[in-house]
Amino acid sequence: MTQPSAPANEASQEALPRQHRHYTIGELARMFEVTPRTIRFYEQEGLLAPRREGQKRIYREKDRVRLKLTLRGKRLGFSLAEIREVVTMYDAMPDGNARQLWRLLEILADKRDNLERQLEDIRLMRMEIDDVDHRAREVLRNLGHEA
Amino acid sequence: MTQPSAPANEASQEALPRQHRHYTIGELARMFEVTPRTIRFYEQEGLLAPRREGQKRIYREKDRVRLKLTLRGKRLGFSLAEIREVVTMYDAMPDGNARQLWRLLEILADKRDNLERQLEDIRLMRMEIDDVDHRAREVLRNLGHEA
DNA sequence: CAAGCACTTTACGTTAACGTAAACCTCGTC
DNA sequence: GACGAGGTTTACGTTAACGTAAAGTGCTTG
Structure with a gap:
């Protein structure tokens, strides 16, 4: 029985207050049951704008919320274009x-x-x-x- | 001021009880604000099966209801495949x-x-x-x- | 009978929202 | 130092749900 070793980043941060946590693309993908590809695609479509650390994408709480809202919109049948229109105007x-x-x-x-x-x-x-x-x-x- | 002459079929039937009315593809299209192409496509996908009169499609009340349900399903984000699965099993x-x-x-x-x-x-x-x-x-x- | 609709079939085009594959970097670890 | 598990870019492929265009049929109306 090999313990599935907890991803370093995930474990090292679980005590942090939500507002300051940050996520990798893989973490977010698992949280919302989508693929990393989907998340990158949403970025390309202007729905997300994560910071970079070197080459890697770093997602913060705000990005997580945006992704959540995006997926909810999708479940309700809104197109990505419609969703973007709202969120960008909101910003x-x-x-x-x-x-x-x-x-x-x-x-x-x-x-x-x-x-x-x-x-x-x-x-x-x-x-x-x-x-x-x-x-x-x-x-x-x-x-x-x-x- | 030329009166837009009422399509013969439409006018000649408006006194009939709903159950016995029948519709052309154009009538249905206008009723639900879709194109005839859409309706033919739904037929091709096995969601409708109108009778024929010569070459023309003849839709009856049952077909109209099915179309209505199909479009409602679509508004709720169901795929045509999902919708078909239910309606064909229902039949x-x-x-x-x-x-x-x-x-x-x-x-x-x-x-x-x-x-x-x-x-x-x-x-x-x-x-x-x-x-x-x-x-x-x-x-x-x-x-x-x-x- | 020509014109104009409303219908028909066939077939190729289009858009959104990703999937998939290849080729590469960068860690921690065995 | 090889390797596996993550990440990255680039680019072509795929699916659903129609749109659009071409070419033909059949009525009825001036």
Whole structure:
């Protein structure tokens, strides 16, 4: 039984406060169950901008959060382009001009509408799934009674 | 002012009970705001199976419902393959064997889990959107007070 | 009967979001 | 000092879900 030796970086930091922790690409990949390739791709698409230490990428708490938000957006069917539009505007917010800010509010309202429609879709799809489920169980019950 | 002459088929049927109506591909396309190409593609992928009248496709109420469900599934991020798996099993239900039915229940449980996670995602994303919204309005307020 | 729709098939093109492979560096360690 | 486990870049491949273009069929309408 060889103990899977804990990656040095991971172990050496687990006592640090979250805000100051940093991560390698592999760590993040495991945390969110994606491949490093995915994370690099998101960087290339302007969704992440990790610091470098020599050649290696160093991810900080802020990057981790951004990745989390990105993946959540994806699960909800937003494209990377849409997600980027929001997060970059969010970052540019404090010194953004009024036009940009209004544009941001516009986008947010849009996303909200989208979410509302999804909620309704989920409600309806749930009902239909329940219906199919009941029918299937019914058929199974009858299969049991004959034969 | 030339009246846009109502398509013969559409007008001639609007008094019929829904169950017996039938639709052309163009009608369906307009109803759901997709292109005919999309509908043909769904057929090619085994999601629809309209009858033919000569060479033309004739869609009935059942087909319309299937298209509706398909598009709803898409909005929720399901792939056409996933959607097909459910709808074809649903159709094969009454005379499906037990294994198939159990498999169907399995799939349904899976979809349900998926929907639950999406609900949570929506909840969280709503909060974040609200947060960004508030910040943006705050900045706008301050912009108004200076200058 | 020519024109104009709405439909048809066939087939190649396109975009997003990665996967995969090759070739390289840089540690710690056996 | 070889080696394995991580990391890196570059670049071509792949899949889903259609878009788009070409070329033809069939109605009905001026």
